[in-house]
Amino acid sequence: MTEEYTQYDHLFKNVIPNAINGVQIFGMDDTYVKPQDYQNVNNLENGIWEDLFVNLELQMNQYVSREYLLGMQTLPIPRDRFPEFEAISPLIENSTDWQLIPVAGFLSEELFFDLNAQRKFPVTDIIRKSPRFAEKYAHADIQNDVGYTPEPDIFHDIQGHIPFLMNKAYADYMHGVGLLGDEILRDERGLGPELVAHNLKRLQNFAWWTYEFGLIKNTGESDQFRRIKNDIDYEIYGAGIISSFDETLNVVQCAKGQLNHSKFLPFDIEEVVLTRFDYSKIQDRYYVINTMTDMYRDFKDNQNLFWFEG
Template identity: 35%
Template sequence: MKRQLDALAKHGLAAGDAVRPQRADWTIDQGWADYTAADHTTWRTLFERQRRLLPGRACDEFLQGMRDLPIAADRIPDFLELSDVLKGRTGWQVVAVPGLVPDEVFFDHLANRRFPAGNFIRRPDQLDYLEEPDVFHDVFGHVPMLVNPVIADYLQAYGEGGLRAQRLGTLAQLARVYWYTIEFGLLRQADGLRLYGAGIASSFSETTFSLDDPSPNRVRFDLERVMRTQYRIDDFQETYFVIDGFEQLLELARIDFGPLYDHVRGQPEFAPGDVLPDDTVLHRGTGRHHQPG
């Protein structure tokens, strides 16, 4: 779990030059025909166990996205087939990359409505433990939400904002917004808390931990609070931030982050498990999972 979270902390970034592809945008052919029977079996194992867990835990929009896309248990999805549907719905496409890509490449893809997805799948002995996000995390976890127009707009705005944050030297603050929404975000639906973050939706253990375990805090999302909050890359999150609806993310997509960067620069940061006096706490966690021993 730790090494997978280490990679997610870069949120699709910074592979370095060692695996640089020939194309400047780091895209490669998915090579769908090269997947083995064992690869498809690994996909099926991961898919089936998440499909049993997610009803009643994933938000309605995630489940609808799964129904609308050619994603099934029997085989690893074909990125061209996924893109055909997405282009007609929200203008997005899925492009294959060899793994983590440099910051500017990642942001440029998002800004142009291209979602970079690893084309490889983990080994059978890595079902809960891998070094970097694979096709299951990227496609099963992320792509269903790209059918939703709000998430589609939000991710494009995030890509544009990432390019700006690089220039301003504020990428760490913006990355926390991505981490606590797109990767590990929770949503308050009319019928209860639901997950929408890909890091949760693609994780067998974190799916239940994030919603059912008494250990983590569940706190109403506040943008400045999130920008100042560190996160765990070695374990489950100590705090999950909860939005009231996807319209809240659409509002974030329209915000000028420049004044916010100026405001939070130099201010104290918060530890992952901190609960602040001004927080709207939906659940005060016991913290037991992260206690030593």
């Protein structure tokens, strides 16, 4: 997968050529649904899940946002083995009308947004560092270690994203992002392929700096849901941080002044929409929203930013 450059991309800051070579991208016309083969998950794979989960457990409780903590309490996401999609999906469906869709791997943006627009969240059933993962991506230039994976795996998809989908306001916001992605891709305003590709990147930037790598200002109000008081200025709500031990540690250490690898910037939707990112490394910046409600409202009130006309 390499990104195609559009004539409007000079408007972007922080441009990094992201390329994951050799990875199959599943699109609308491919057989992308792949039921979870739960009976055949082996001890090694369950053990990897347990290591990842246990390693992050205390930091999750201390630093992740309340929406996540409440969702986690109500879902059957075990600490010591793979979660079963069929046990989780009906609970989310009951709460917010979202469903899990088991998929074969990396999806095209078109397909991803299209599923989100139908309140379906794609999840994969292989895990980083396992032989199945190594085999699947043997020819791809990607990392396969405990700390981080740019490729979707079950730990990122389920442990990182799914608890949030139990929250009604969050579930509606994700749906809104999917619907907008779908509208851009269908070129409802007749802007032409270059602007469609550019506007889609704007939405991708927004998604990256919010639901994948976003932070919230810590007011202390979420401490009532924690066993350990949050001792930094931020709460985490980005799934890309939550599912990575290294990235979580980076946020905490930078917030405490023990590291200066990453900056904490106030969330400015115009800046966020124009800021690209690096898939393959710990982020050099995080955008901090005041509250989830403010971010939802910003998204709703600034849809024009995603309909740039050149």
